[in-house]
Amino acid sequence: MAVPLNADGEDGHRPDYPPKTPPPPKKPVEPPRPEGAALGAVLVRPRLAARIANRRAANWTLESAPWTPAKAGRYIVGKLGEWGHHLDSDREANITAVTVLLARAALTDGGRRISLHLADQDHQALILILSHQSDHVPEDEGLLREVTALGVVSCGTDTDQEDGGRRRWALIDLSG
Structure with a gap:
């Protein structure tokens, strides 16, 4: 069956006004807002892990x-020599003594191993x-x-x- 057309060439049926539009996208679920008591609380930033970056390092x-x-x-002294740091005997002895003191203190914590890092x-x-x-032994204040x-x-x-342990560190001047 043919549909009669009007003079404009249309079928005489008007479109729906206003045209149907798609529904707006749904918003993502918003997390619950903090309670009134939590608003006054101080936010604590998590502690950053020890990180040595953008420099020569060994461990x-x-x-x-x-x-x-x-x-x-x-x-420590051997690696510094490999890196081209020419140390006099006093400076080498002090670096060795610092490393020995820090390592002895780390051993008193009672772990099965220690990690040594140099940069x-x-x-x-x-x-x-x-x-x-x-499980740490209280720090000997005399160490530092x-x-x-x-x-x-x-x-x-x-x-x-x-990291599951205590960090001990020292910064040493190699220039003189």
Whole structure:
């Protein structure tokens, strides 16, 4: 059956006005807003993990043994020599002594291993030792005094629950 057309060539049927439009997209589900008490709370940013980036670095994993501190000292001085740092005997002895003190302190935490990290930049060396032990012996306050007496630029210690241990570090000037 043919549909009769009018003079304009249309079938005489008017379109629906207004034209149908698609529904708007649904909004994503919004997370619940904090309660009134939580608005006054202080937000604590999670602690950043130890990270050495954009500089020359080396690391070693050492067992927890009586000879480990001396071995750590040899590793540090040897790597600094490989990197072209020519150290006089006094500076080499101080770097070894700092490393030995930090490693001995890490061993007192009682872990099965320690990690030794070394980085250099701008004629300074960073020595970082991780104990990997979550149950810590209280820090000997004399450690940082002993390390500072050996001529370091800066030193410190902190505990990180994510890394599962205590970090001890010293920054040493290699230029003179």
